[in-house]
Amino acid sequence: xxxxxxxxxxxxxxxxxxxxxxxxxxxxxxxxxxxxxxxxxxxxxxxxxxxxxxxxxxxxxxxxxxxxxxxxxxxxxxxxxxxxxxxxxxxxxxxxxxxxxxxxxxxxxxxxxxxxxxxxxxxxxxxxxxxxxxxxxxxxxxxxxxxxxxxxxxxxxxxxxxxxxxxxxxxxxxxxxxxxxxxxxxxxxxxxxxxxxxxx
Numbered sequence: 001x002x003x004x005x006x007x008x009x010x011x012x013x014x015x016x017x018x019x020x021x022x023x024x025x026x027x028x029x030x031x032x033x034x035x036x037x038x039x040x041x042x043x044x045x046x047x048x049x050x051x052x053x054x055x056x057x058x059x060x061x062x063x064x065x066x067x068x069x070x071x072x073x074x075x076x077x078x079x080x081x082x083x084x085x086x087x088x089x090x091x092x093x094x095x096x097x098x099x100x101x102x103x104x105x106x107x108x109x110x111x112x113x114x115x116x117x118x119x120x121x122x123x124x125x126x127x128x129x130x131x132x133x134x135x136x137x138x139x140x141x142x143x144x145x146x147x148x149x150x151x152x153x154x155x156x157x158x159x160x161x162x163x164x165x166x167x168x169x170x171x172x173x174x175x176x177x178x179x180x181x182x183x184x185x186x187x188x189x190x191x192x193x194x195x196x197x198x199x200x
Contacts, residue, residue, distance in 0.1 A: 014041060018030070064102055086133050
């Protein structure tokens, strides 16, 4: 393994360890020493890759944003029709929150923070994508009459972000079953005609 490969591997170990500690303890309570031990590296190795835990938190958020873009892109490739893409991406996001600690920590880190020096809003990115997709559904004629893409996107975001928050304590809230129950109720309100269920 080359020096560059070892450095990349160490950086990834530190970032995942940081995500685990952020998800378990929150940003304020997280300690560099704890993260270093979790990653199996020295504090010096930690600081070689990240100046401090603020820099690490920004890296976790950025990685979670990349994962979110991957989820929405995959939904666009796998499903036809805006509403089916929305449901597919919702299932993909819940699965990522359940299985990928970097995504889970990234969403947990969202919110006002005095240490944040640059805007990075995972929830805002998710809401923007949902609202744009519902606008596409309106143009396709698949969005029910009287449904506003802006208003509907707020409802979808409130539900998915709420499930994500609940899932921090009880993983059952992130299950595909719970999300399917949500879409069973929500989709008939959004669709101009019955939609075939999306099997995640």
